[in-house]
């Protein structure tokens with residue numbers, strides 16, 4: 206077979222395959238160009254998941270009229286000039302192929318203005334740039350990409366539904382939004398405004414771009430070691446998710462995927478993470494450009510470092526430091542043999558088998574016995590965490606000796622954490638037990654409260670509240686959760702509705718908000734006296750939860766005082 210040189214158009218289309226995989230890749234390349242042009246406002250308009258239109262406008266430096274036709278050709282760039290520049294890249298783009306690639310598989314229109322002068326535009330069709338024509342004034346540059354893959358039907362076939370493609374676009378915009386919090390971003394899809402954020406701090410950006418509840422669960426990371434710096438935030442245990450997707454590492458403001466560096470962050474969480482749990486983080490790494498090779502793949506998401514193990518150690522220790530406050534609250538329950546001590550079964554000290562000790566707290570004991578180890582040590586289901594004596598002080602805190610010193614547990618927040626997780630499970634899996642009231646009670650609400658109550662009634666039912674409508678704005682309460690004490694059910698139901706309305710904005714789902722309201726109001730309070738078996742049952746149930754160290758609002762549940770610390774205070778060491 207004769208060997209032939211491929212036409213320019215075909216070469217471009219082949220190259221485009223590496224850069225333009227889907228509409229989100231178009232968004233990526235165009236945002237990068239805007240950022241390289243020092244834009245402080247970037248607006249992205251998408252139609253039909255990007256299948257029909259991706260438009261990116263910016264207020265950046267613009268493209269000179271003479272350069273417009275060059276910009277859409279392959280291997281034309283204003284960002285590097287010599288071979289040496291390739292090893293000192295300070296811009297997001299440098300290959301000079303993105304616009305040419307996009308233009309070879311779509312119909313594009315480029316309009317630009319420099320210094321507010323009259324603008325020009327060109328259209329590129331089938332890879333051929335048309336005439337330069339005067340355009341209406343734009344603030345910087347605007348690029349329209351129509352009909353992606355119209356001339357490469359095989360590729361078009363691989364596009365997913367509009368919804369899926371749009372989700373990828375949102376994820377892409379989030380990456381740049383987090384890497385450039387000082388830049389304003391707007392995203393509109395099918396005429397609906399999805400994102401509209403002004404320049405702000407990284408912390409505000411996380412709240413505004415991801416979730417308004419995140420801000421209160423962030424721990425700051427900040428380290429400078431020689432020519433390497435890392436800054437940003439890691440999430441506390443409230444932000445753990447069971448799916449990956451919210452782990453952001455930026456190198457010199459470029460989103461990267463790097464297994465070793467991700468492992469450094471995961472490693473810092475130590476036993477706080479269980480298998481299948483993913484922490485939240487946004488970390489900005491800074492390294493001199495000559496220490497990094499970003500020219501590994503056309504998408505530039507992979508990078509190579511000259512000294513990756515050094516970065517691994519620095520990053521891991523920086524994140525560990527940020528997490529120290531959480532790691533400190535994790536008591537060391539291990540004995541010298543690495544095994545957990547067993548609970549005493551001495552009836553004098555209160556064992557779980559004391560007859561008649563059938564308190565509400567104890568009912569969870571069976572569940573606690575099938576303990577899921579959050580400390581990833583050799584804990585078996587029959588061992589208990591706290592050995593020896595256990596005391597209640599001021600009817601508020603539970604104190605006990607552990608191997609490394611002593612722990613103090615806040616009884617209210619401990620119970621709150623237990624109830625919170627049980628409530629979430631009740632919504633998803635099996636409803637909680639209920640106790641029937643001897644005398645059903647009626648409860649009257651205002652019209653708006655009542656409509657909220659009707660909405661959440663099925664969920665309250667799963668928690669053990671059995672209620673039915675009983676006349677205007679009134680319900681008849683027939684049963685309450687078996688976990689709750691009797692007597693104040695009316696007040697508790699009211700409080701749950703009130704704080705549910707208030708909580709709505711603070712939690713990522715309304716179920717979480719409802720679970721938190723229920724847990725807060727149904728939990729034992731400071732001031733409630735507890736028996737020894739009740740305290741032990743509570744502690745065991747606490748350690749059967751996923752996150753025994755923080756309450757749903759982020760307050761600590763356990764404070765530990767180590768022997769070392771005591772020795773120091775008594776000037777023993």
Ligand SMILES: Nc1ncnc2c1ncn2[C@@H]1O[C@H](COP(=O)(O)OP(=O)(O)OP(=O)(O)O)[C@@H](O)[C@H]1O
Nearest residue numbers: 238242267276282283298299300301302303304346
């Ligand atoms: N929004 C923009 N504002 C100003 N100039 C732009 C803009 N978009 C593109 N350009 C100019 O067009 C050139 C070509 O852009 P293109 O994205 O194809 O290549 P690149 O950014 O240089 O490299 P890469 O292929 O790695 O992205 C850029 O070098 C830049 O000079």
Ligand SMILES: [Mg+2]
Nearest residue numbers: 237238298303
């Ligand atoms: Mg580019």
